[in-house]
Amino acid sequence: MDRSQFQQLYTDFAPDLYRMALAITGRRELAKDALQETFLRVYRFSSTYDSNQPVKPWLYRILINECRRLQKKEARSFPSNGLEIEQSTPSREPFSDVMDAVSKLPETYRVPLLLKYLDGWKEYEIADLLSVNVNTLKSRLAKARELMRESYGEGV
Amino acid sequence: MEKWENELKKISTEQKDIEDVWERINGEMDRDLRKERRRLMMQRSWIGAVATMVLVLGTLIYFSINNQSPEITSEVPSTSDSDSTTTTGDDQLTRGEPGFVEQELTKIDARFPETKEVPLQIEGTEEMIAMSRVVPGNFAYVLYADEELYEISFDSRFDSNTTDESSASIVARNSLGTDYPEVKLQIDTIPGKKPTELASEKAALLEEKYSGATIDSELVTEPVVGYKLHAREGDSPSSEVTTIYVLDQQHDESTIVVTQTVFLEAQEGHGARFFSMLKTLQVLD
Numbered sequence: 001m002d003r004s005q006f007q008q009l010y011t012d013f014a015p016d017l018y019r020m021a022l023a024i025t026g027r028r029e030l031a032k033d034a035l036q037e038t039f040l041r042v043y044r045f046s047s048t049y050d051s052n053q054p055v056k057p058w059l060y061r062i063l064i065n066e067c068r069r070l071q072k073k074e075a076r077s078f079p080s081n082g083l084e085i086e087q088s089t090p091s092r093e094p095f096s097d098v099m100d101a102v103s104k105l106p107e108t109y110r111v112p113l114l115l116k117y118l119d120g121w122k123e124y125e126i127a128d129l130l131s132v133n134v135n136t137l138k139s140r141l142a143k144a145r146e147l148m149r150e151s152y153g154e155g156v
Numbered sequence: 157m158e159k160w161e162n163e164l165k166k167i168s169t170e171q172k173d174i175e176d177v178w179e180r181i182n183g184e185m186d187r188d189l190r191k192e193r194r195r196l197m198m199q200r201s202w203i204g205a206v207a208t209m210v211l212v213l214g215t216l217i218y219f220s221i222n223n224q225s226p227e228i229t230s231e232v233p234s235t236s237d238s239d240s241t242t243t244t245g246d247d248q249l250t251r252g253e254p255g256f257v258e259q260e261l262t263k264i265d266a267r268f269p270e271t272k273e274v275p276l277q278i279e280g281t282e283e284m285i286a287m288s289r290v291v292p293g294n295f296a297y298v299l300y301a302d303e304e305l306y307e308i309s310f311d312s313r314f315d316s317n318t319t320d321e322s323s324a325s326i327v328a329r330n331s332l333g334t335d336y337p338e339v340k341l342q343i344d345t346i347p348g349k350k351p352t353e354l355a356s357e358k359a360a361l362l363e364e365k366y367s368g369a370t371i372d373s374e375l376v377t378e379p380v381v382g383y384k385l386h387a388r389e390g391d392s393p394s395s396e397v398t399t400i401y402v403l404d405q406q407h408d409e410s411t412i413v414v415t416q417t418v419f420l421e422a423q424e425g426h427g428a429r430f431f432s433m434l435k436t437l438q439v440l441d
Contacts, residue, residue, distance in 0.1 A: 099167070102164070
């Protein structure tokens with residue numbers, strides 16, 4: 001992959017991936033680091049990628065792994081009582097409640113919920129990405145919705 | 157649709173963050189590229205060392221099989237060398253003859269690769285930069301220049317078949333505009349003048365150009381062997397700084413003069429790059 005192709009890939013996917021990283025980690029700097037590491041991995045290991053496979057699941061798989069790795073790394077450096085939502089960007093403040101509710105979900109429920117409701121992935125695509133059975137995924141999503149309703153409230 | 161679902165869909169990100177990350181990725185990719193260049197350079201040196209060892213071992217084995225000492229056999233090639241030199245000397249084309257340019261290019265190709273990794277020392281660190289071969293039409297010298305950062309051009313008035321006079325320019329691609337002087341390395345081949353004569357002429361020109369400024373002159377061995385003249389316009393960051401090198405070694409009866417122009421603030425960066433390029437300069441016979 002040459003540099004111009006790589007830049008095009010970044011332009012096409014970075015906004016959605018960054019939004020996903022932000023929703024998973026709940027922190028802007030951590031999300032930026034995850035996005036950077038994801039694309040650097042893609043650039044460095046593009047030769048190992050099978051070009052017959054769709055690129056989107058590959059990118060998301062790397063991103064989710066990077067988010068996990070960075071969160072664990074940070075938890076080791078700064079032990080805290082859970083994720084903190086950054087309030088530094090005024091435009092994000094209206095969403096801090098929903099982000100707070102998402103951040104309280106266990107990761108098993110958080111990632112499938114975000115993929116489905118934030119990015120609009122189909123259930124079979126999520127199951128494939130996370131290497132779980134579709135029925136397992138459905139039950140995880142049901143549990144995730146239930147937990148969200150509990151912490152965020154029902155209705156429109 | 158549930159309330160949280162609605163809110164979730166409204167989450168947006170800032171374009172600036174995405175651009176920041178791209179800048180960081182770009183920086184990392186540049187660092188990767190430099191590391192790769194260094195690795196390739198090391199690999200080449202290693203291959204070269206192995207090839208030399210194989211050659212030495214091969215020579216030793218050859219002599220031991222033939223039971224002859226290298227001293228005795230070396231006399232044979234030296235005789236044949238002189239014979240072949242005489243033969244090729246007779247075949248040498250001179251300037252103006254058809255095929256002269258091709259003949260000179262073939263000789264240069266055999267001695268100097270088209271690109272080469274050149275060490276650049278900047279801000280206390282050394283890195284290897286891929287540089288391209290520069291040969292003027294009069295075949296007076298060879299040097300390597302960083303084509304990525306500098307544009308290389310030759311004076312069109314030059315005719316390789318009829319004259320020794322030539323001028324090559326290596327100009328920085330990223331000009332800072334009219335407030336700053338052009339960053340440039342100009343290499344002139346001047347026929348019929350001795351280095352001492354040209355050094356005096358150039359010193360006088362510098363005195364005229366920067367009236368009141370001190371002209372430093374000294375004999376140097378780096379980046380080239382010859383006279384170095386140095387003067388600057390003033391002390392502001394955009395002040396023009398000129399360094400002239402008059403090479404001691406001549407090509408035929410022509411003298412090679414290098415004029416380096418930078419501005420004070422760019423001395424470290426461009427100055428170091430020009431120094432690296434000039435260290436590769438070799439006057440051809």
